[in-house]
Amino acid sequence: xxxxxxxxxxxxxxxxxxxxxxxxxxxxxxxxxxxxxxxxxxxxxxxxxxxxxxxxxxxxxxxxxxxxxxxxxxxxxxxxxxxxxxxxxxxxxxxxxxxxxxxxxxxxxxxxxxxxxxxxxxxxxxxxxxxxxxxxxxxxxxxxxxxxxxxxxxxxxxxxxxxxxxxxxxxxxxxxxxxxxxxxxxxxxxxxxxxx
Numbered sequence: 368x369x370x371x372x373x374x375x376x377x378x379x380x381x382x383x384x385x386x387x388x389x390x391x392x393x394x395x396x397x398x399x400x401x402x403x404x405x406x407x408x409x410x411x412x413x414x415x416x417x418x419x420x421x422x423x424x425x426x427x428x429x430x431x432x433x434x435x436x437x438x439x440x441x442x443x444x445x446x447x448x449x450x451x452x453x454x455x456x457x458x459x460x461x462x463x464x465x466x467x468x469x470x471x472x473x474x475x476x477x478x479x480x481x482x483x484x485x486x487x488x489x490x491x492x493x494x495x496x497x498x499x500x501x502x503x504x505x506x507x508x509x510x511x512x513x514x515x516x517x518x519x520x521x522x523x524x525x526x527x528x529x530x531x532x533x534x535x536x537x538x539x540x541x542x543x544x545x546x547x548x549x550x551x552x553x554x555x556x557x558x559x560x561x562x563x
Contacts, residue, residue, distance in 0.1 A: 372461075372463050372464075373415045373416070373459070373461050373462045373463060373464075374413075374414045374415050374462075374463065374464040374465070374466060374480060374484070374510075375414060375415065375416050375417070375418060375458060375462050375464070375465050375466070375513075376410045376411075376413070376414035376416070376417040376418070376465075376466045376468065376480075377417075377418055377419075377420060377450075377451065377454050377455075377465055377466065377467050377468070378393070378403060378406055378407075378410070378417065378418070378419045378420070378468055378469075378470055379420050379447045379450050379451070379467060379468070379469045379470060379507070380392070380393035380403060380419055380420060380421040380428065380470035381420045381421050381422040381437075381438060381447065381449075381450045391421075391423055391424050392470055392471050392553070393419075393421065393428070393470030393471075394424060394427060395553065395556075395559055397473055397553070397559060397562060397563065398562070398563060402470055402471060402473045402553060403419065403428065403431060403470050404431065405473035405474070406468055406470065406472065406473055406475060407431060407432070409473075409474075409475050409476075409477060409479075410466070410468060410475065410479075410480075412477070413466070413477070413478075413479060413480035413481065414466055414480055416434075417432050417434075418432065418434040418435070418436060418454050418457070419431070419432055419434070419435045419436070420435075420436055420437075420438070420447075420450030420451070420453060420454050421435055421436075421437065421450075422437055422438055425437060434457070436450070436453045436454045436457060437453070438450055438453050439452070439453050445523055445528050446528045446529070446530075447469070447507065447530055448519060448522070448523055448527075448528060448529075448530060448533055449523065451465075451467060451516075451519060451533075452516070452519045452520060452523065455513060455516040455519065456516075458513060458516075462513050463512065463513060463514075464484060464487075464510055464511070464512060464513065465510070465511055465513050465516070466479070466480050466483070466509075466510045467507065467508065467509050467510075467511070468507075468508055469507045469508070469552070471552050471553040471554060472505075472508065472550060472551065472552055472553075473551075473553065474548055474549045474550070474551055475508070475549055475550070476544060476546055476549040479498065479508070479544075479549075480510060482542055482544070483496040483497075483498065483509070483510035483542055484496070484510055486540050486542045487510065487512065487540070490540055492538055493538045493539060493540040494511060494512050494514075494515050494537040494538045494539070495509050495510070495511040495512075495515070495534050495537050495538070495539045495540070496509060496510050496511075496539070496540045496541075496542050497509035497510075497534060497539065497540075497541060497542065498542055498544055498550060499541045499542065499543055499544070500543065500544050500545070500546070500547050500550055501543075501545075501547070502547055503547075503550070504541065505550050506530050506531050506534050507530050508550065509530075509534060511537075515537055519533070522536065
């Protein structure tokens with residue numbers, strides 16, 4: 368591992384789970400494992416370290432990875448960008464890239480990070496690369512240069528809370544993937560049941 372080129376994976380698991388009966392979505396069970404465990408298995412070989420952003424069940428998540436970060440009190444209720452801000456403030460200066468994945472995408476591809484990173488390295492003027500498929504863009508699945516993270520506090524202070532607003536306030540590149548299934552969102556209990 369090049370210590371000057373570390374990539375951290377950030378799993379976003381801090382949502383309220385409104386569409387799944389206010390249950391902790393990342394801990395929902397799919398084929399005998401939690402959604403977060405599925406992501407860990409797929410993401411771990413692709414990054415140097417994984418951290419989780421969560422606001423509930425912190426101790427449960429810490430049995431999976433040691434670094435679990437709760438939103439700062441000043442950021443509570445500000446959505447996934449608040450989790451990204453809190454987690455990124457813990458990174459060492461040698462972390463160059465951050466791969467963000469929401470906790471409800473258990474089938475992410477094994478070449479996700481490499482493909483997004485190659486897009487950024489091939490087009491160094493860009494700061495963020497996000498995933499897309501023929502049917503849909505997936506802006507919540509993105510790789511960014513951590514050099515932009517210091518701007519996130521001001522972005523949130525301006526009331527801009529959506530991931531899309533963050534992505535498109537930077538130089539961003541869309542990266543196409545062929546596998547629609549790999550980007551399936553488990554947003555509803557009915558969807559979860561379909562994949563059991």
